[in-house]
Amino acid sequence: MNATFTDLHLIDFANVAPNTLRDEVMSAIDKANAFLDDMTATSETHHADISAEQALMDVMAFDHINLALDRSWGILSHLNGVTSTDEIRHVHHELLPTLSAYGTRVGQHQPLFSHYQTIVNDTAFFATLDPARARAIELALQSFELSGVALPTDKQAQFAAIQSKLSTLSATFSDHVLDATQAYALVLNDEQLVGLTESGLALLADAGEQHKAKLLASGTLTQEEAAALPTPYYVASLNIPVYLAVMTHADDRGLRETLYRAYVTRASEFDEHTNAKGESLNNADIMSQILTLREQKAKLLGFDNYAEVSLSTKMADSVLEVETFLRDLAAQATPAAQKDLAQLQRCAQDYGIDELQPWDSAYIAEKVKQSEFSLSQEEIRPYFPLPKVTSGLFAIVERLYGITVKEQSYEGAGGHSVSRWHDDVRFYQLFDADDRLIGGFYFDLFSRSGKRGGAWMNGFQARYSYEAKAHQQLPVCFMVGNFTPALDGKPSLLTHDEVLTLFHEFGHGLHHLLTQVTVGDVAGVNGVEWDAVELPSQFMENWAWDAEGIALISSHVDTGEPLPKDKLDALLAVKNFQSGLQTLRQIEFALFDLLIHAHTPALDYEGILATLNAVRSDIAIMQTPDYNRFANGFSHIFAGGYAAGYYSYKWAELLSADAFSKFEEDGIFNPATGKAFRESILSVGGSFPAKTNFENFRGRSASIDALLRHNGFTDTKSPDAANAQTTREVI
Numbered sequence: 001m002n003a004t005f006t007d008l009h010l011i012d013f014a015n016v017a018p019n020t021l022r023d024e025v026m027s028a029i030d031k032a033n034a035f036l037d038d039m040t041a042t043s044e045t046h047h048a049d050i051s052a053e054q055a056l057m058d059v060m061a062f063d064h065i066n067l068a069l070d071r072s073w074g075i076l077s078h079l080n081g082v083t084s085t086d087e088i089r090h091v092h093h094e095l096l097p098t099l100s101a102y103g104t105r106v107g108q109h110q111p112l113f114s115h116y117q118t119i120v121n122d123t124a125f126f127a128t129l130d131p132a133r134a135r136a137i138e139l140a141l142q143s144f145e146l147s148g149v150a151l152p153t154d155k156q157a158q159f160a161a162i163q164s165k166l167s168t169l170s171a172t173f174s175d176h177v178l179d180a181t182q183a184y185a186l187v188l189n190d191e192q193l194v195g196l197t198e199s200g201l202a203l204l205a206d207a208g209e210q211h212k213a214k215l216l217a218s219g220t221l222t223q224e225e226a227a228a229l230p231t232p233y234y235v236a237s238l239n240i241p242v243y244l245a246v247m248t249h250a251d252d253r254g255l256r257e258t259l260y261r262a263y264v265t266r267a268s269e270f271d272e273h274t275n276a277k278g279e280s281l282n283n284a285d286i287m288s289q290i291l292t293l294r295e296q297k298a299k300l301l302g303f304d305n306y307a308e309v310s311l312s313t314k315m316a317d318s319v320l321e322v323e324t325f326l327r328d329l330a331a332q333a334t335p336a337a338q339k340d341l342a343q344l345q346r347c348a349q350d351y352g353i354d355e356l357q358p359w360d361s362a363y364i365a366e367k368v369k370q371s372e373f374s375l376s377q378e379e380i381r382p383y384f385p386l387p388k389v390t391s392g393l394f395a396i397v398e399r400l401y402g403i404t405v406k407e408q409s410y411e412g413a414g415g416h417s418v419s420r421w422h423d424d425v426r427f428y429q430l431f432d433a434d435d436r437l438i439g440g441f442y443f444d445l446f447s448r449s450g451k452r453g454g455a456w457m458n459g460f461q462a463r464y465s466y467e468a469k470a471h472q473q474l475p476v477c478f479m480v481g482n483f484t485p486a487l488d489g490k491p492s493l494l495t496h497d498e499v500l501t502l503f504h505e506f507g508h509g510l511h512h513l514l515t516q517v518t519v520g521d522v523a524g525v526n527g528v529e530w531d532a533v534e535l536p537s538q539f540m541e542n543w544a545w546d547a548e549g550i551a552l553i554s555s556h557v558d559t560g561e562p563l564p565k566d567k568l569d570a571l572l573a574v575k576n577f578q579s580g581l582q583t584l585r586q587i588e589f590a591l592f593d594l595l596i597h598a599h600t601p602a603l604d605y606e607g608i609l610a611t612l613n614a615v616r617s618d619i620a621i622m623q624t625p626d627y628n629r630f631a632n633g634f635s636h637i638f639a640g641g642y643a644a645g646y647y648s649y650k651w652a653e654l655l656s657a658d659a660f661s662k663f664e665e666d667g668i669f670n671p672a673t674g675k676a677f678r679e680s681i682l683s684v685g686g687s688f689p690a691k692t693n694f695e696n697f698r699g700r701s702a703s704i705d706a707l708l709r710h711n712g713f714t715d716t717k718s719p720d721a722a723n724a725q726t727t728r729e730v731i
């Protein structure tokens with residue numbers, strides 16, 4: 001297609017009314033429902049089979065309606081995330097039940113499911129489809145099967161009952177964790193504050209204000225009593241930033257132990273808090289019920305256990321493959337972890353701690369970091385002004401992929417003005433080597449009130465074309481961050497962690513934008529397996545860990561000097577600090593998650609705890625206190641989408657490390673390798689299985705070697721090679 005600016009289909013963000021978006025969402029749902037009604041009526045009156053060709057045309061027409069729905073809803077969700085006003089939030093929340101009911105209807109729609117079956121069952125016809133279309137149909141069919149629609153009628157009812165109970169139980173699990181977290185408050189005296197940083201104290205004072213307000217609201221405290229309290233009123237809570245501030249910096253060891261115990265017993269039998277209705281917050285029974293129901297669901301669908309259900313849509317082939325990967329990685333990380341632990345234990349002696357305990361490790365690690373690596377994130381900031389970082393980032397992808405990024409004007413010049421939801425927002429167009437327009441993206445990178453925390457990439461629209469309506473569109477996405485805004489006439493200055501975040505999200509963005517697929521369901525990040533979707537993002541971080549890459553993105557805000565050699569060395573040296581222990585910890589969580597979903601005996605609470613203890617004795621090298629009930633607050637797997645999928649973090653790290661090692665071999669700016677990566681991974685999106693894409697790029701299946709090397713677990717030297725430890729929110 002000859003793409004033009006109009007194919008971006010941008011909207012007037014500055015003037016868009018939430019009610020208009022709601023009307024668009026409702027109108028798309030009405031159209032889609034009418035379409036499904038028609039399909040039902042036709043399937044009831046005409047018993048004769050329709051042709052595979054006709055079935056495909058129907059499916060594509062239905063996709064087209066859903067595209068309009070996804071777009072309007074996507075815009076509304078985006079605005080709710082970045083500029084949440086009462087009006088937007090109201091409209092957004094009001095639509096949720098309608099969308100959920102619609103989603104359930106689609107997932108359970110027998111005639112629609114039959115259409116997909118008709119297409120696949122006509123093998124001669126199916127073989128003529130282009131691979132992206134074929135893959136999209138296979139994935140849709142698989143998702144229908146996993147939603148129970150292929151089951152006989154009596155089992156469908158059973159399946160629906162299980163689903164409904166599961167969603168209630170997951171919500172309760174997560175409510176309990178939240179309530180348990182918020183119920184805890186520990187008022188601190190001056191001695192307990194020793195060691196805390198200024199920003200830590202500010203967090204504690206803020207927690208104090210919230211606690212005070214809560215006591216006033218509940219009538220526990222009168223206005224006079226509240227006024228008599230000290231200002232600032234310091235309170236330790238279990239909210240993560242407050243918790244970490246205390247665990248990392250508080251000199252008072254007893255305080256750290258108290259807070260640790262409170263944190264790791266949340267929502268367990270040791271947690272005596274209750275919710276507003278006076279009910280216990282203990283998750284023990286809920287965890288057991290969730291596992292039992294998941295097991296029943298798996299059996300209904302014809303799987304042996306729930307881990308198999310989870311893996312059926314992922315890149316990893318089997319429970320055995322994942323378990324082997326995790327145990328192998330643990331074995332390789334253990335010597336490094338032992339060194340990490342020894343380093344902490346040595347330093348602990350200096351602070352009068354004979355036996356290092358879990359509540360000491362973050363505190364001591366911070367001391368080691370300060371003495372061994374005299375480099376703070378704050379010192380680094382002036383070397384990473386945002387405009388330099390973005391222009392360097394664009395230069396890097398230009399060298400790798402031959403693409404260029406151009407910022408768009410906002411004031412109507414040239415007839416291509418771009419409307420934004422906030423003045424801080426930037427819009428860029430992406431062009432290929434031959435100057436053809438590829439797509440566009442918005443940067444909304446600064447924190448402000450009314451904006452959700454964290455960083456993410458979200459598709460505004462996928463690359464897509466639909467001949468029946470002569471419709472074509474180019475990919476556009478949002479990349480959102482929460483960096484410190486520009487201050488005192490100086491540009492925004494980033495820490496190196498923030499630089500990594502930007503590179504990470506840009507990796508997701510390129511996956512979305514560089515796709516050549518025009519079937520929306522498998523274009524860009526769509527349809528990519530969960531355990532492979534972080535490959536392009538983590539991969540991109542490597543350039544922010546490379547000396548040559550860093551030279552392109554750093555220059556002192558006042559002097560224009562590059563990052564000095566000593567600071568660069570210190571930055572690179574701190575990368576693998578404590579990575580052995582951190583890796584073992586992640587493996588402990590991942591293996592526990594996998595095993596409780598794979599091994600049927602562990603369905604009651606006793607069994608869950610026994611599995612946790614077994615995993616700890618296999619993996620951990622630091623003792624955990626008997627009372628630790630970490631699993632009772634493990635929302636990722638009991639209330640989020642990570643059940644039997646927590647390993648995905650490490651799995652994607654393996655893929656990105658191995659992919660990057662090809663660049664280490666060929667030169668990290670090698671354009672031929674860049675082209676190969678673009679063609680085998682970024683361009684094809686979800687139109688082929690991730691395993692196929694990876695093997696096409698690497699010429700072999702994925703290997704763990706690069707991951708081990710990048711984490712410093714093997715001695716093999718490779719200059720500047722790196723891989724990030726942290727994983728951030730995806731899409």
Ligand SMILES: [Zn+2]
Nearest residue numbers: 537728729730
């Ligand atoms: Zn990500």
